[in-house]
Amino acid sequence: MVYVDEAAALILNVLDEEGIINIGGKGQSVFNFVRESVPAIKGITLKEVKDVNMATDCSLNINKLNKILRYEN
Numbered sequence: 001m002v003y004v005d006e007a008a009a010l011i012l013n014v015l016d017e018e019g020i021i022n023i024g025g026k027g028q029s030v031f032n033f034v035r036e037s038v039p040a041i042k043g044i045t046l047k048e049v050k051d052v053n054m055a056t057d058c059s060l061n062i063n064k065l066n067k068i069l070r071y072e073n
Contacts, residue, residue, distance in 0.1 A: 001025055001033045022060040
């Protein structure tokens with residue numbers, strides 16, 4: 001997950017690239033992502049949410065993005 005302003009900056013860095021490039025940040029839970037900006041948030045489990053059908057892992061492979069940005073690989 002990544003905030004919109006961070007995603008916009010990443011997109012600007014890959015405009016000249018070709019193919020599919022996943023844009024994202026470090027792998028983490030939704031709870032941990034939100035807790036960075038809302039420390040008082042209380043956690044719940046996915047089983048407690050009855051009206052949403054959500055995968056347990058929604059992460060993206062951002063290896064290509066990191067390689068383009070020379071972060072790793």
